[in-house]
Amino acid sequence: MEISELTALGHENKGMLRAVRANCLECCCGSAPEVALCQLTACPLWPYRRGTNPFRKKPALTPEHKAALTARLAGRREA
Numbered sequence: 802m803e804i805s806e807l808t809a810l811g812h813e814n815k816g817m818l819r820a821v822r823a824n825c826l827e828c829c830c831g832s833a834p835e836v837a838l839c840q841l842t843a844c845p846l847w848p849y850r851r852g853t854n855p856f857r858k859k860p861a862l863t864p865e866h867k868a869a870l871t872a873r874l875a876g877r878r879e880a
């Protein structure tokens with residue numbers, strides 16, 4: 802299927818986790834608290850229902866990398 806065909810059908814490239822989140826919200830009538838409380842752990846989407854991937858490891862940051870990220874965040878706040 803071509804991207805233009807998907808776009809014509811109203812779809813956009815939003816990323817898999819956002820798509821899962823949107824699906825879970827639709828499954829729970831738009832209620833984010835209900836998504837959080839979902840107990841259907843057998844559902845294949847369940848680990849990802851909050852729009853995050855709990856299996857993804859957090860990168861180990863060096864002190865230099867943390868300082869660079871902090872400086873970049875501070876720059877964004879000023880802007």
Ligand code: SF4
Nearest residue numbers: 825828839841844847
């Ligand atoms: S994880 Fe829960 S809220 Fe999400 S699709 Fe499955 S049953 Fe619905």
